[in-house]
Amino acid sequence: MKAQAATFQTLPLSPALGAEIRGLDLSRPIDAPTVAALRAAWLEHLVLVFRGQELDVESQARFAGYFGETSDTQSPDERSMKHNPDRRVLLITNIRENGKPISFLPDGELQFHSDSAFLERPLMATVLYAVEIPDRGGETLFANAYRAYEALDAEVKERLAGRRAFHVYDYDTQVKTGRLDRDGLPQAVHPVFRTHPETGRKAVYVNRLMTEEILDLPPSDSASALETLFAAIEHPDCVYEHRWRKGDLIIWDNRCAQHARRDFPADRTRLMRRIGIAGDVPV
Numbered sequence: 001m002k003a004q005a006a007t008f009q010t011l012p013l014s015p016a017l018g019a020e021i022r023g024l025d026l027s028r029p030i031d032a033p034t035v036a037a038l039r040a041a042w043l044e045h046l047v048l049v050f051r052g053q054e055l056d057v058e059s060q061a062r063f064a065g066y067f068g069e070t071s072d073t074q075s076p077d078e079r080s081m082k083h084n085p086d087r088r089v090l091l092i093t094n095i096r097e098n099g100k101p102i103s104f105l106p107d108g109e110l111q112f113h114s115d116s117a118f119l120e121r122p123l124m125a126t127v128l129y130a131v132e133i134p135d136r137g138g139e140t141l142f143a144n145a146y147r148a149y150e151a152l153d154a155e156v157k158e159r160l161a162g163r164r165a166f167h168v169y170d171y172d173t174q175v176k177t178g179r180l181d182r183d184g185l186p187q188a189v190h191p192v193f194r195t196h197p198e199t200g201r202k203a204v205y206v207n208r209l210m211t212e213e214i215l216d217l218p219p220s221d222s223a224s225a226l227e228t229l230f231a232a233i234e235h236p237d238c239v240y241e242h243r244w245r246k247g248d249l250i251i252w253d254n255r256c257a258q259h260a261r262r263d264f265p266a267d268r269t270r271l272m273r274r275i276g277i278a279g280d281v282p283v
């Protein structure tokens with residue numbers, strides 16, 4: 001297939017972050033200058049949305065490959081391998097077989113998080129494609145973690161500078177597990193504020209879904225500091241809400257953006273295909 005030497009339009013989606021890209025058909029390759037321009041738009045807007053795409057796994061993986069190396073999914077198990085043998089892909093769906101979800105993160109609301117923050121090397125980016133979506137609910141909220149950092153009081157930035165936080169998550173229960181019950185689950189320690197390796201900007205890197213505590217602080221101080229940081233991420237000035245349509249493809253930067261999912265009706269099918277892009281150890 002010949003690569004498209006396409007020009008595209010970049011339409012900002014909100015003051016917080018996000019841009020829609022028009023004029024590209026991602027089922028076909030795109031040429032190197034276009035990829036470079038897309039990457040620049042992505043670093044500026046954090047989240048890029050492409051509407052009306054018809055993508056198989058190979059096209060989606062090729063697109064992901066323009067940004068970095070695709071990452072195999074963690075801990076595949078029998079249920080997910082049966083319905084999706086391609087380890088690059090994680091299906092996020094509430095589809096069930098014999099009453100059991102066929103894959104991960106099946107139901108309902110998900111609090112703000114950065115993908116796989118509980119790993120030593122969390123995903124740099126996530127490429128999510130909407131195969132089937134409910135007619136209502138299941139929107140994704142994206143938050144600009146640079147903005148959240150920049151909006152903090154100078155005193156808070158100073159007090160938490162250089163601190164590190166502990167992250168853990170249980171995909172099966174979709175909740176934090178608590179200090180006593182975290183053995184055997186993936187877990188990692190990362191800076192509270194991370195510096196984006198490409199832009200050099202600082203971003204809040206703790207999240208309500210996965211961050212358990214800030215290390216070396218009394219528990220009550222850790223809890224109140226985390227609440228301050230979560231509130232900064234969730235401030236309306238930092239958030240764009242995306243209403244999905246079938247055929248949407250979104251790439252977001254986990255190094256400087258967080259996302260959350262709204263609840264949706266249990267009797268409506270939601271099927272998303274996720275491909276992750278490998279990342280560095282946060283600093």
Ligand SMILES: [Fe+2]
Binds near residue numbers: 113114115259
């Ligand atoms: Fe996620």
